[in-house]
């Protein structure tokens with residue numbers, strides 16, 4: 736199996752590594768989790784490339800901060816928020832001199848993490864008759880869609896129609912038979928939910944949930 740092969744287990748491991756004992760979220764592992772998900776999306780075909788390009792560009796912005804001269808402030812989401820707010824590095828109400836701050840970039844991924852949580856929970860509890868496209872779009876409408884303009888929502892709707900059926904989807908997750916995938920999803924979801932909630936609370940406390 737090549738290093739580029741997607742495995743659900745790797746997603747679980749990266750999100751597990753992203754939390755420390757103080758419940759801080761490591762940016763390095765958070766973006767590594769997203770990188771794994773991009774690998775998965777790329778394996779589904781070119782119709783998803785406009786989505787993966789957007790995720791990759793956001794991962795790149797955060798990687799640049801991490802490896803830059805202020806990298807030590809970007810080790811955790813908590814330290815990033817503190818540093819950027821204390822140094823006026825975030826456009827809070829309209830886009831200005833900091834259109835690609837770490838806080839606003841991570842917020843886009845954070846909203847997408849909510850979609851992932853809702854989708855994976857549907858997948859975990861799905862039956863043979865369930866359609867991935869329906870599960871995906873229901874999760875999307877309950878989360879990310881509220882933040883996307885009409886044109887993006889339409890393009891996303893088209894992409895959902897190209898999703899493989901449930902059986903193929905389970906195979907691509909590369910985690911064994913259906914029962915094993917369901918078990919691993921059951922293990923992964925609380926971790927993803929915890930990372931999501933910690934970030935949500937931090938952003939809410941600092942009034943960062945609507946960054947332009």
Ligand SMILES: CCCCCCCC/C=C\CCCCCCCC(=O)N[C@@H](COP(=O)(O)O)[C@H](O)/C=C/CCCCCCCCCCCCC
Pocket residue numbers: 743746772773775776783785786789790843844846847850855871875879882887891947
């Ligand atoms: C455990 C694995 C099983 C499931 C694997 C799913 C893999 C999903 C990988 C990525 C999910 C998509 C993440 C999308 C991030 C979107 C961030 C965003 O909202 N960007 C928009 C706003 O950015 P700014 O303009 O403000 O910088 C941007 O405009 C959006 C562009 C593209 C559309 C994104 C739509 C996302 C739809 C939901 C994902 C569908 C993936 C289906 C694959 C199963």
